[in-house]
Amino acid sequence: MAANRVSYTLDSTLETVNNAEETAGRMAAEAGFDEEEIMKISMAVREAAVNAVLHGNAYDPNKKVTLAFERTVHDLVIVIRDQGKGLDVSRIPDPLSPDNLMKTSGRGIFLIRSFMDVVEIHPSQTGTELRMTKHVHGNPADSKEAPQ
Amino acid sequence: MSMKSSTRQVDGVTIVDLSGRITLGEGSVVLRDTVRDLLSKGQKKILLNLGEVNYIDSSGIGELVSAFTTAKNQGGELKLLNLTKKVHDLLQITKLYTVFDVKDDEAGAVKSFG
Numbered sequence: 001m002a003a004n005r006v007s008y009t010l011d012s013t014l015e016t017v018n019n020a021e022e023t024a025g026r027m028a029a030e031a032g033f034d035e036e037e038i039m040k041i042s043m044a045v046r047e048a049a050v051n052a053v054l055h056g057n058a059y060d061p062n063k064k065v066t067l068a069f070e071r072t073v074h075d076l077v078i079v080i081r082d083q084g085k086g087l088d089v090s091r092i093p094d095p096l097s098p099d100n101l102m103k104t105s106g107r108g109i110f111l112i113r114s115f116m117d118v119v120e121i122h123p124s125q126t127g128t129e130l131r132m133t134k135h136v137h138g139n140p141a142d143s144k145e146a147p148q
Numbered sequence: 149m150s151m152k153s154s155t156r157q158v159d160g161v162t163i164v165d166l167s168g169r170i171t172l173g174e175g176s177v178v179l180r181d182t183v184r185d186l187l188s189k190g191q192k193k194i195l196l197n198l199g200e201v202n203y204i205d206s207s208g209i210g211e212l213v214s215a216f217t218t219a220k221n222q223g224g225e226l227k228l229l230n231l232t233k234k235v236h237d238l239l240q241i242t243k244l245y246t247v248f249d250v251k252d253d254e255a256g257a258v259k260s261f262g
Contacts, residue, residue: 014173039234047206050172096243102217104210107242111206114241 007068012057012082020049020067024078027069031076031136040115041076041134047108048080048130056082056128079131086123151175151201153182161193161258162186163229167200170208179208183215183226192224193261197254199230204238216248225249229257 008023010016024045028038049065057063063083070077093100095107113119118133151168164182169175179196186194196215204212212228219226227249231239239245251257 017172043205046171050205050207054172101243101247102213104214104217105206107206107209111238111241 005068005070007066010065010067012053012059012061012063012065014053016053016065017046017049020065020080021046023067024069027071027078028076028134031071033076033134033136037134041078044112044115044132045078045080047112048078048132051087051108051130052080052082052084052128055087056084058084074136076134076136077131078133079129081127081129083127086125087121087128089121089123151178153178155182155186158254158258161195161261162191163195163197163254163258165197165200169203169205170201170211171203171205172207176207176211179211179215183218187219187222187224192219192222194219194224194226195229195251195254195257195261196226197229198232198235201235202232204235209238209242209244212248213244225261227251227257227260229254 010019021042025038025042028041033041045067049067052065053059057065060083066079066081068079070079092109093103093106095101095103095110100106109121112130112132116132117135120131122129122131151166151170151174154165156163156165164186166179170179183194186192194215196212216226229251231250231252236245239248239250249260251260
């Protein structure tokens, strides 16, 4: 199967967050997604980039964020990797729980899961890899949450 | 585009007209500073007009929650006006739509303040 892949190595800055969002929007448009889907994809990438820059690398200038887009016939796959201590998936709060509803943070991963078809989080001691997939033709039957 | 904010007074209510993006960084800071400044001046009836806000991220959502809570804790009221579809959908997804007092008519919104 033919695939087009492009990847970027980015600094741990706020500018990276904005660049990642813009690049995702452009990639999604080129993949043929409609305006609403483009917004969802670019927002998911923005949230993932925020996590990588802030929570993963903690703005450390010596740590980089890698962002990769892979376009296949059926999917747009986006992978963001940081060099932090590794996200503790078990500690990701449910922002819809009454106890958390009025908290001012903790919605990023939830929004990513809401906007993408498949989301996988792979933490390790050398960083976290977040892999998210959007089906090009948006077949709901294909939609599922990947096991973590 | 970054966020712009301007305020006006209508019948004792401070209407904050916001435009642009409420996102991590400048947009969130502008919103936070604006609301805190109003509350410090005793202007506790605040209507955030989001009609020209075309984008908001999770940080921006958090800032709206913070503004709402801060106003409430200081005996004030903060309501939202003219949500765009994107912001409306985000508040629905995050179950915050029913937490906020959301209005779509400015005159009616102003009258609704106690």
